[in-house]
Amino acid sequence: MKVFITGAGGYIGSKMVEEFLEEGNRVVALDRFFFGDVLDHLKKKKNLHIVKDDTRLFSKSLLKGVDVVIDLASLSNDPATDLDHKIAKSINVTGSVRVAKLARELGVSKIYHLFLM
Secondary structure: OEEEEEOOOOHHHHHHHHHHHHOOOEEEEEEOOOOOOOOHHHOOOOOEEEEEOOOOOOOHHHHOOOOEEEEOOOOOOHHHHHHOHHHHHHHHHHHHHHHHHHHHHOOOOEEEEOOOO
16 A cells, blocks of 8 residues: 655654554655654665655645555644744645645545644
């Protein structure tokens, strides 16, 4: 199975990347990696494609052949969202809607979203 995980650099996302790889799946891990590349220890895994990008901007070609999308990307704490509500909405809402629309357009059969705000 090919799994596309947004927010792959976060606590939950990074753990999910590891779990899906351990189960033998191919994983596309997308994140901005603001806090460093927490997936660095996995870079040599042949089934992992790490993409440093944004849910609002990534190329839809990354979703070709994907079976499952797990959308975890968000600004997920009150102080971060309080700094700029427009950016928080853009990332948390606009980015997530874009991921879902592109996934549907490219025929992804399962889309899961975890919204933390």
